[in-house]
Amino acid sequence: MTKIRDLANSLHANVLFFVSPILLLLAWAWVCSAGIFPEQILVSPAGVYQTAHELWGSGELQSHLHDSLYRLVLGFAIGSLLGLVFGVLMGLFKPIDAFFASTFNALRQVPTIAFIPMLVMIFGVEETFKIVVVAKAAFFPITMATYDAVKGIPRSYFEVSKVYQLSHISLVRHVILPATVPPILTGLRLALGRSWMVLVAAELIAADSGIGQMMEMGRQMFRIDIVLVGVLVTGLIGFLLDRSLRAVETHLGRWQQS
Amino acid sequence: MNFSIKSETPVIAWLLVGLAFMFGLLTDANADPAKEVRIATVAYNVNGKIGFNGTAAIVEEQGWLKEELKKQGVTLTWVPVTAQSVGVTINEGFANKSIDFAGYGDLPSIILNSGGVETRIVVPGGRGNNVYLVVPPNSSAKSLADLKGKRIALHRGRPWEIAFARYVAASGFKFSDFKISNLNPGAGAAALAAGNVDAFVTLSDAYQLEDKKVGKIIWSTKSAAQDWKMRAELWGAKDFIAQNPAITQIITTAYVRAVYWTSQEAHLDEYLKIANQNGQPENVFRREYSDDSVSWKLRWSPLFDDLVLDHYANVAQYSRQANLIRKDINTKQLFDARFLNAAIKELKLEGYWQPRKVALKGA
Amino acid sequence: MNIINQFLLNVKHFSGLLLPVTVAVVWEFMSRQGDAYTYIFVPLSQIGSGLVELIQSGELLINLGATLQTTVIGLLIGGFAGLFVGGLMAVSPLANKLIGPLYHTMRQVPLLGLIPLIALWFGNDLFSKILIVSLAAFYPVVLNTFEGMRGIEHKYVEVASVLKFNRLQLLIHVLLPAATPSIMTGFMHALAFAWVSTVGSELLFSTGPGVGGLMLMAQESSRMDIVIVAVVSIGLTGLLMNASLSHLRQYLLRWRSVR
Known part of the structure; x- marks a missing residue:
């Protein structure tokens, strides 16, 4: 019974989901056709679509997207791997925790963005700099999430498993993973969002390719349509990244319950 | 979409x-x-x-x-x-x-x-005003030809792009013969100092880079036709x-x-x-x-x-x-x-x- | 393994200091390896004199003050707008359905990516910076206000309906107090995001005073010492603001539980 109601609700919600975006799109189109703002201030949806089409047709958009996503994936992989290992080590071993905690917490306070001038001075403006920025942005939230997750496993779980003489594999499979994976996934999702934002900012500041650079170039060349395409694309990517990790979260949540 | x-x-x-x-x-x-x-x-x-x-x-x-x-x-x-x-x-x-x-x-x-x-x-x-092309002090580059395929910092859409473009064209090259980094003057100077670019196009602050021994001027519009100036x-x-x-x-x-x-x-x-x-x-x-x-x-x-x-x-x-x-x-x-x-x-x-x-x- | 653990436990009391001290020693060592190294590994003494120079000229305080001001104004505007919108979404199902989808997708647009657009529409001055910072503060407060009010136990709402509260009374007397812990959490997040985006917008707008501008100028003139002083002061100020807001939160919540 509840299932049917849920289904109906979600269908309802899905329809409603499009109401306000479509209203906004219509308002945008109307404002443009009414000529309230000059074309160089606000480009119409059709104009933006046409520019996106041109950028896609010339392959420019794909090449910028490719560069940005490559940086994101590589930097995020490095940062999250290090964060996972580091978080587990700090969570399991008190001395390691004590050794790194103060430095870690101090560094965590500094926004990644504030490191950009320093990183540019050290690594220059090439790929290394952007990958380091993304990795740094991912590392801290993932370390925190992993650390908290490991710390959050109740001691009694281990005792119970000892009583039942669970093997190491089943300890990991049935106790540690279910207890730690959900919070770590949430950490990954937050970290991914931050990494994406920091990458776009870094590309705006210094790069020769990437979506951020496409927007910066559009700004320099007074092409508001290109800037708008960039805003839409970065938003869409941020949205998709968030949604797919959320999907993984719910999927694993279900798996965990069964 | x-x-x-x-x-x-x-x-x-x-x-x-x-x-x-x-x-x-x-x-x-x-x-x-x-x-x-x-x-x-x-x-x-x-x-x-x-x-x-x-x-x-x-x-x-x-x-x-x-x-x-x-x-x-x-x-x-x-x-x-x-x-x-x-x-x-x-x-x-x-x-x-x-x-x-x-x-x-x-x-x-x-x-x-x-x-x-x-x-x-x-x-x-x-x-x-004059436009300058600066390379790192230890660079062996003497002219644009030596920079072919190299990385050059140039803030796009800024006035000095015109002078540089004329120099590029007059030397028989195209922009695509170089790797152009779109960096603002500050970031460009920093990139030159750090050795991340092989050349940097800028204005009279080129002399400051020379004074700090992070740059060497190899070309300027002083040696070009008068209307090349920015x-x-x-x-x-x-x-x-x-x-x-x-x-x-x-x-x-x-x-x-x-x-x-x-x-x-x-x-x-x-x-x-x-x-x-x-x-x-x-x-x-x-x-x-x-x-x-x-x-x-x-x-x-x-x-x-x-x-x-x-x-x-x-x-x-x-x-x-x-x-x-x-x-x-x-x-x-x-x-x-x-x-x-x-x-x-x-x-x-x-x-x-x-x-x-x-x-x-x-x- | 046990012996190592034992040893490490013995130094536990000051082990948190061990790493920073080691880093400082290595840093200083690297700075003495020649000119090419001092470019990045500025001698500690030079960082010290850079700090003194910045304090004496007043640059550090002026810029830090400007950055703080932008953050606080943005936090207040964005935070209270978020409180309003989040509350509206919690009380009115229609508002929730209309605003919700927009909110959840827009939240994913990297805020600093909006800067080229905002600069064209609103210019490059303080207004645009505050707009960005307000947006950064807005998103988490909406979310936490909404979830805090939605998560209230049903019996409170029932009591309110017995007392024949209207929506406004319900909001002020029931929802708002009950959601305070969650709202304060939202403000804590908002502060962090506001601080990040203030620094980011200063780096990208590069006009007016601010620590971001100070860092850019230092980067231009290859003054790593000033960059480091700026980064450290950004971290410390962030820490300080975080601590004071967290005290405020504890104070507010203690008052509630006493009542």
């Missing part, structure tokens, strides 16, 4: 705030004669104090403009702009009508006008000029007074002292001005001569070819010589400067 549209503007509330704000801006512009005139100028923040660049510093120092405007009940507001992003900031200022006049370069102005925001040159800025002029918003001819005249006269004062050799030292306030050492200016094919007096000539005309025709042509602009642009319409001619007459400066070939008659 459709539903990502919403990401383009903040929440509805913000949109409304924005709309209201922009309505305000747009209706303001159509109001009665202005009570305030806003002039954007390159400025440097030195120890919390703001110093202006070039002619604006002299105009401010003379104080004449402020007084004259006050008599008309108009307040003068200088809008300081950082050297890192002059073109972009001023173009955006003209587009959202937060400035009325600005002293800035050739290429950004062409980009702006081609984008549909109309501005006019009211006072040409003399014979231009140009910057006093630009005004077309609508503002049309609605406020009297204010425009006062501003024009003030600028011509300032350049007349500066162009007298006797004032050189004092000029350097004032201009020095912007944080660049005096000897940088001296070197920028030395060994130049243009005399000190002519360097400051505000005349609309064929040098200016040809230069803009060239800039427009280059921008179109390089696909920086999408529409052809008639550069002749960018010149509004009425106010300058009146100012020259008023200050009795006819014949003080010699035009290069034919002068542009008042529109």
Whole structure:
């Protein structure tokens, strides 16, 4: 019974989901056709679509997207791997925790963005700099999430498993993973969002390719349509990244319950 | 694609705030004669104090403009702009009508006008500034040919792109023969110092890089034809000029007074002292001005001569070819010589400067 | 393994200091390896004199003050707008359905990516910076206000309906107090995001005073010492603001539980 109601609700919600975006799109189109703002201030949806089409047709958009996503994936992989290992080590071993905690917490306070001038001075403006920025942005939230997750496993779980003489594999499979994976996934999702934002900012500041650079170039060349395409694309990517990790979260949540 | 549209503007509330704000801006512009005139100028923040660049510093120092405007009940507001992003900031200022006049370069102005925001040159800025190509001190590069395939820092859409593009073309190359990094001057200098780029295109701050031993100048427009130099002029918003001819005249006269004062050799030292306030050492200016094919007096000539005309025709042509602009642009319409001619007459400066070939008659 | 653990436990009391001290020693060592190294590894003494120079000229305080001001104004505007919108979404199902989808997708647009657009529309001055910072503060407060009010136990709402509260009374007397812990959490997040985006917008707008501008100028003139001083002061100020807001939160919540 509840299932049917849920289904109906979600269908309802899905329809409603499009109401306000479509209203906004219509308002945008109307404002443009009414000529309230000059074309160089606000480009119409059709104009933006046409520019996106041109950028896609010339392959420019794909090449910028490719560069940005490559940086994101590589930097995020490095940062999250290090964060996972580091978080587990700090969570399991008190001395390691004590050794790194103060430095870690101090560094965590500094926004990644504030490191950009320093990183540019050290690594220059090439790929290394952007990958380091993304990795740094991912590392801290993932370390925190992993650390908290490991710390959050109740001691009694281990005792119970000892009583039942669970093997190491089943300890990991049935106790540690279910207890730690959900919070770590949430950490990954937050970290991914931050990494994406920091990458776009870094590309705006210094790069020769990437979506951020496409927007910066559009700004320099007074092409508001290109800037708008960039805003839409970065938003869409941020949205998709968030949604797919959320999907993984719910999927694993279900798996965990069964 | 459709539903990502919403990401383009903040929440509805913000949109409304924005709309209201922009309505305000747009209706303001159509109001009665202005009570305030806003002039954007390159400025440097030195120890919390703001110093202006070039002619604006002299105009401010003379104080004449402020007084004259006050008599008309108009307040003068200088809008300081950082050297890192002059073109972009001023173009955006003209587009959202937060400035009325600005002293800035050739290429950004062409980009702006081609984008549909109309501005006019009211006072040409003399014979231009030099553009330099700098390499790391230990580099073996002696000319552009040695930099083929190498990484060059160049802030795109800035005036020095034109001079560099001419050098590239004259050397038989194309931009695609190099890896061009789009970096602002600050980031470009840092990248050169860190050895992350093989060359850097910039203005007279090149000498500062040499002094700090992080750079070596291998080429400059001093050795090129005179019209290769980068140009910057006093630009005004077309609508503002049309609605406020009297204010425009006062501003024009003030600028011509300032350049007349500066162009007298006797004032050189004092000029350097004032201009020095912007944080660049005096000897940088001296070197920028030395060994130049243009005399000190002519360097400051505000005349609309064929040098200016040809230069803009060239800039427009280059921008179109390089696909920086999408529409052809008639550069002749960018010149509004009425106010300058009146100012020259008023200050009795006819014949003080010699035009290069034919002068542009008042529109 | 046990011996190592034992040893490490013995130094536990000062082990948190061990790493920073080691880093400082290595740093200083690297700075003495020649000119090419001092470019990045500025001698500690030079960082010290850079700090003194910045304090004496007043640059550090002026810029830090400007950055703080932007953050606080943005936090207040964005935070209270977020409180309003989040509350509206919690009380009115219609508002929730209309605003919700927009909110959840727009939140994913990298805020600093909006800067080229905002610069064109609103200019390059303080207003645009505050707009960005307000947006950064807005998002988390909406979310936490909404979830805090939605998560209230049903019996409170029932009591309110017995007392025949209207929507406004319900909001002020029931929803708002009950959601305070969650709202304060939202403000804590908002502060962090506001601080990040203030620094980011200063780096990208590069006009007006601010620590971001100070860093850019230092980067231009290859003054790593000033960059480091700026980064450290950004971290410390962030820490300080975080601590004071967290005290405020504890104070507010203690008052509630006493009542």
